[in-house]
Each structure stands twice: as structure tokens, then as C-alpha cells.
Amino acid sequence: MLLETNERTVADEARALQARYGNLEPADIIELAIDHLFNEEIAVVSSFGAESSVLLHLIAQVDRATPVLFLETGKHFPATLRYRDELVGELGMTDVHDIHPLQQTLKDEDPYGAMSMTNKDRCCYIRKVEPMARAVAPYRAWMTGRKQFQASTRNALPVFESVGERIRINPLAQWTSADLQNYMVANHLPPHPLVAEGYRSIGCMPCTQPVKEGEDARSGRWAGSDKTECGIHLTGLTDQLSNISLTDS
Numbered sequence: 568m569l570l571e572t573n574e575r576t577v578a579d580e581a582r583a584l585q586a587r588y589g590n591l592e593p594a595d596i597i598e599l600a601i602d603h604l605f606n607e608e609i610a611v612v613s614s615f616g617a618e619s620s621v622l623l624h625l626i627a628q629v630d631r632a633t634p635v636l637f638l639e640t641g642k643h644f645p646a647t648l649r650y651r652d653e654l655v656g657e658l659g660m661t662d663v664h665d666i667h668p669l670q671q672t673l674k675d676e677d678p679y680g681a682m683s684m685t686n687k688d689r690c691c692y693i694r695k696v697e698p699m700a701r702a703v704a705p706y707r708a709w710m711t712g713r714k715q716f717q718a719s720t721r722n723a724l725p726v727f728e729s730v731g732e733r734i735r736i737n738p739l740a741q742w743t744s745a746d747l748q749n750y751m752v753a754n755h756l757p758p759h760p761l762v763a764e765g766y767r768s769i770g771c772m773p774c775t776q777p778v779k780e781g782e783d784a785r786s787g788r789w790a791g792s793d794k795t796e797c798g799i800h801l802t803g804l805t806d807q808l809s810n811i812s813l814t815d816s
């Protein structure tokens with residue numbers, strides 16, 4: 568697909584940021600992004616999953632008022648919602664947004680809330696991708712907690728990447744599972760309660776299972792289907808965002 572001029576410029580900008588800052592430590596990347604590169608035009612997207620506390624804690628050290636966007640799909644474990652509230656309180660984050668699917672779309676397409684059993688791609692689209700595009704539209708950049716080690720599909724994940732006219736930043740891209748564990752212990756961060764039950768990557772309740780020791784952390788997501796990503800990090804989001812230019816948002 569040919570890129571529009573703005574998108575090409577932003578893609579160049581992301582490559583330049585990656586070349587210059589891609590090997591900094593996560594704390595330095597976050598400070599750079601919040602205090603120097605994007606100021607008030609940056610948010611963080613958090614699933615409040617197994618390792619989410621690390622990124623949120625790092626961000627809280629820089630600016631507790633950084634907007635936190637949580638995709639409230641309506642299908643989360645109750646434990647995740649309680650963990651979200653506890654963690655936000657503990658870290659003192661002051662600007663947390665629950666992002667909901669469009670109610671009319673749910674009414675029209677998933678009136679019984681069972682679409683995850685019949686059409687997971689569409690369910691993720693209406694509960695995650697479309698809400699995510701709406702949520703990040705007002706910002707020039709957003710941060711995620713994605714890591715290279717999480718799955719073979721993320722091996723080459725950069726710290727800085729472009730998504731249409733916007734920049735996505737993955738400050739923890741190069742950290743290992745041990746780095747995360749060490750950080751959580753050193754900073755006394757509370758674990759998601761389901762980690763103790765074998766859940767190492769935690770998403771919606773109907774599509775998340777615990778994994779065995781040594782298995783890929785994300786193998787419990789959409790287990791038994793070909794699906795490996797919900798789409799919020801893939802081209803569906805780019806397509807959705809391409810309808811919303813920065814000047815519109």
C-alpha cells in the first residue's frame with residue numbers, strides 16, 4: 568500500500584528515533600518520550616495484565632498524570648478489574664480512561680455477548696480495535712508494554728514504530744522476563760492475582776487459559792484457534808486510524 572505523505576514522514580521519524588534512542592533503558596525512553604518528544608500528546612495503553620505494573624510504575628516515576636487507556640471489552644476477568652483499581656491507586660495514576668465498545672454496535676452485532684465463540688476476529692474488532700483507534704486518536708504517540716520475548720511474532724519488535732500518522736513506543740521491547748521479574752521484586756509491585764494460577768498473559772476471560780511451565784507465555788491466548796493477536800497492534804488499527812488524521816482528532 569502506498570503511504571500518504573504524512574505517514575511516510577512519520578515512518579521516517581520512527582526509524583530515526585529507533586536508530587538514535589532504540590537502545591536506551593526503558594526509564595530513559597519513557598522520560599524522553601513524555602518530557603521531550605511528545606509532552607502532553609502521549610498516552611499509555613495498558614491491559615492491566617501479568618506484567619503491566621512494570622511499564623505503569625516506570626511511567627509514574629516521570630508523570631502520574633500520563634493518560635492511561637484501558638480497553639474495557641466487557642469480557643475481562645473480575646480479578647483484572649480489581650487489579651486495575653488497586654494498581655492505579657497504588658501508583659497514584661490520576662488520568663485513567665476505560666474505553667468501551669460502541670453500545671449500538673454491540674446491540675446490533677453481539678446482543679447476547681457470545682461472539683467470542685463464533686467469530687473471534689470480529690469480536691476483537693468491535694471490542695478492541697475500533698475502541699483502540701478511537702482512544703489513541705487524540706494523541707501523537709502512545710506507549711505499550713509489548714516485549715520481544717513474548718512470542719515469535721514479536722522477535723523483531725522495535726522500540727519506536729509508526730502507525731499511520733502516529734508513533735507507537737514499546738519501551739520494554741528488549742527486556743527479558745527476568746528483567747521484568749527483577750523490576751517487580753525490586754519495586755514491590757503487586758502481581759496480577761491470576762499469575763499465581765498459571766496465567767502468564769492475561770486478556771479477556773473467554774479467550775485466556777493458564778499455560779504450563781516452559782510454554783510460550785501467549786500460548787494461553789485464543790488457545791485452540793489460529794489467532795495469536797487481537798489486532799490492536801496490527802494493520803487493522805492502522806487502517807482504522809487512517810480514517811482519523813491528526814488534524815481531525
Ligand code: SF4
Nearest residue numbers: 683690691694771774
Ligand atoms: Fe472477544 Fe476474546 Fe477478542 Fe476479547 S479476546 S474481544 S472476548 S474474541
